[in-house]
Amino acid sequence: MGTYRDFWPAAVAGALLIGGCAAPGAGPSATGGSAESTSGKPLGADVSTAPLLPPALFPGEGEGFEAWRCAPANQHMVTAFGDETLKLWSLHGAWQLPQAVVASGARYQNGEISFWNRGDKAQVETPRGQLKCQLAHSRDARTRDNHPGVMFFAHGNEPGWTVELDNHEPLLTLSTDYGDTTETLPYMMSVMDNDAGRVVLENANAGRFFRVRIEAAACFDDMSGNPHPARVTLSIDGEQYSGCGEGIAP
Structure with a gap:
């Protein structure tokens, strides 16, 4: 799985900080890599193979996800640790930080942004302030062994629902x-924005409308509290359902 491009725009670094939270639904500024329908014809209409999804929806080198509760800004984050990189999801977007050499613990830094953890405690630093974090939950990432042929899996509760995207065809x-x-x-x-990790899928059969909106951002199961790297909204038959999801690497 390709790695997510290293970046942390200054305009959104405050999404993790006191007094700097972005408005709900905001995310990293997309300066490129965005592809949206401009001719009235949804993207992928003539494609018989499944489209590639943004790397920000996948754990990358990580084999699991961790949920962190952070203070004093009451922020919650999700991480996936690789051998030399850390993927970090806040409520407003996703970033990747390479590992830095430190005397103790594990420190990951991208410019002036850093994540430093020792055991079940972590510290996030940016030019705008500092957060103290406590590990709340952790779980293994989904695999193709458990979900053969599935590229992306999403689910929600009350009422329970799931969405699985086929790895081979746009189904x-x-x-x-x-x-x-x-x-x-x-x-x-209909929408693909690699920089923001945002995808919108719509029905290819006009007989029944549905829309699946996927956004790279920290998401927590509202029953178990388990962490995920994507928020998912399913609209179908006049109803709207919210849940979490993740890309499944080969």
Whole structure:
């Protein structure tokens, strides 16, 4: 899996800091890599293979995800540790920090942004301030062994639903009503923004409308508290459902 481009725009660094929180739904500024439909024809309409998703939706080198509760700004973050890099998701976006040499603990730094952890405690520093974090949850990342042929998996609760994106074709398998109803539907990509880690998928069959919006950002299961690297919103049959998701590496 390719690595996510190292960047932390100064305009959004405050998303992790006291008094610098971005508005809900805001994320890193997209200066390039954005692809959206401009001709009224959704992207991917003529593509018979599944589109590649932004690397920010995947754990990268990491084998699991960690949830951190941070103070005093009441921020919550998700991390995935690789051998030499750290992927970091806040409520407002995703970043990658390379590892720096330190005497103790593990420090990851990208310019003036750093994440330093020792055991179940961590410290995040930026030019705008500092956060103290405590490890809250951790879990293994999903794998193709457990989800064969699936590139992205999302789920939500009350009522329970899941969405699986096929790794080979632009098809999604939608399960609703706690698994009582399952169907496979073709989709088209109407928005792809690699820099922001944002994707919007819509129905390829005009007979039934649905939309799946995926955004790279810290997401926590509202029942278990388990961490995920993406927020997912499913709209179908006039209803809207919210949940979490993650890319599944080969």
